[in-house]
Amino acid sequence: MRSHAKVSILLSVLLLLGSLSGCESKPGIADIGSVEKEGSIVGNDPLYVPPPGSDNGVKFDASHKLEVTLPEVPDGELELPVQGATGYAPVYMPLWKNRPGSAQANRTAAGTADKADIQALLASIGAASAHRLSSPEEGGSDSGMTAPDTTAPPVSTEPVSPPPTDNTQPPAGGGDTTTPPAGGGDTAQPPAGGDTTTPPDGAGDEPANDRNQDLLDWLHRDDPDNAGGSTGGDRTPNTSTPQTPNTNTSRPPATPSGAVTTLAPGTAFTVLQEVGNYWFVRAGDQTGWVDHRYCFINLPDVIPSIVYNATNGYSSAFVSSGKDIPGITGTALYTGTVYNARLDSYEFMMPTLYAMAKNVCQAQQAALREGNTIVLYEAFRPYEIQRAVSQELHLLTQRDAEVRAGVYSAPWSIDWFINTNTSNHQMGYAMDISLAKITKSEVAEIAGHQVVQALEYSFYTMPTPIHELSRAAATYTRPFSPTNKTLWKTATMTPTFAACEPALAMQRYCTAYGLTPLASEWWHFNDLRALDTAGGNLSGGKFYIEECCSMTAAEAQKILEQVA
Helix, strand or coil, X not given: CCHHHHHHHXXXXXXXXXXXXXXXXXXXXXXCCEEEECCEEEECCEEEECCCCCCCCCCCCCCCCCCCCCXXXXXXXXXXXXXXXXXXXXXXXXXXXXXXXXXXXXXXXXCCCCHHHHHHHHHHHCCCCCCCXXXXXXXXXXXXXXXXXXXXXXXXXXXXXXXXXXCCCCCCCCCCCCCCCXXXXXXXXXXXXXXXXXXXXXXXXXXXXXXXXXXXXXXXXCCCCCCCCCCCCCCCCCCCCCCCCCCCCCCCCCCCCCEEEEXXXXXXXXXXXXXXXXXXXXXXXXXXXXXXXXXXXXXXXXCCCCEECCHHHCCCCCEECCEECCCCCXXXXXXXXXXXXXXXXXXXXXXXXXXXXXXXXXXXXXXXXXXXXXXXXXXXXXXXXXXXXXXXXXXXXXXXHHHHHHHHCCCCCHHHCCCCCCCHHHHCCXXXXXXXXXXEXXXXXXCCEEEEEEEEXXXXXXXXXXXXXXXXXXXXXXXXXXXXXXXXXXXXXXXXXXXCHHHHHHHHHHXXXXXXXXXXXXXXXXXXXXXXXXXXXXCCCXXXXXXXXXXXXXXXXXXXXXXX
């Protein structure tokens, strides 16, 4: 067993201890001066003051270096090749028998579908428009929409009704009846070692004909009523205060001619090969091609040097003004670690859009060059968990004046800290991270590649603990559109953030590779370029991620050869 696997359990214990002490302790709130807001000065703004000794003496040093030589990762690449990694379908996606655009796919489509056929198909199941970012009901920050209303809701004079007590859970798999993928998932876009195995479609590329492309374009569009599908949509969140299920009445699209099946949102699969914009994958006992521009990839499979600590998978760190959110704080909100055969250890599942993974990788390389590592707390977050947290925080603001002031003080409102509808975490282009200093490292061989592994590290003190849902966590003094790629460059930082060297360094690592900071949360970064790549094919997150299909390079290559 390689060194990474041997220390995996120890690292998990260290992460847990780190999250329960030091810089991850609950915040202390104090009046520490004033901040600039919309051209005026607001005095006595309660901002977070790190408790004494929370950094354990760890100071940021830009000259700090790793004790090992950092393996080179070219721009636009990943630490490990995608072959063998786990991917996920975030929207309804055809699993094509032949790669769209290939000569064989075009020959199959010719004579089997014309404009009338396509229109008949659309009429039979309802022509769904793509998910629109401009939808006013989506809210503000976390979803990347326009700024929300900052008016606090009236404080109710009536007693708050107790939450539902029905903890009944649907069948395993979040209500998804799709056959779960078999096996696990490891080697590169072309197969490792320069292997020239012929792709399963057995033909070179030719321009896709119009009839094939029309059908392809529609089938890759998301259903706005579904916004990510019904897989897991009727599942009650794993909290003590279950929420009303997100009912989806729309039907999945019919499987088009030339497709093996239609993958439901949340379906896990193993990536066997990459050609152009497509992955050849195995989902359950079926194989075929999917368009990876709309797919999620499991980050630990391709960027194993990052420290992953999905607190929501074992003990949620969400608080507000340093106070627990009932039913949320300290609760395991979804599946945490599962065995990952590719990495030969138990790992968190951390999916993002594939395009985002490449930018996150480059940000991590920048951190490693200064002897630091990204600590990734959350990427994809299920929609029901998003709603559960926002609803419980709202109830807490009704009961606690201090929490209410921290959430609803202008120019902020609750949507800037936890979106009350679909957020960009569901869409796959957001991540919540912190930073740690690596004090002991090694270079391990994984899937035939050299990768840095952090054996010992210390968490830096950041402006607040992770997931402090209040204005104390704000990066900037006022909100700005999260879908603008440049406004952050001219925005005014809060004094707390501006004085935090590790937070500034982390932002520098991320923004150098196109990741955009969120005004209201120092830990949150969006990848708007990945959003552009996905177009309107965006997940609504109405499913849970519970499977890891990753496998070794040899296993992935063997399957590829069998089906070629």
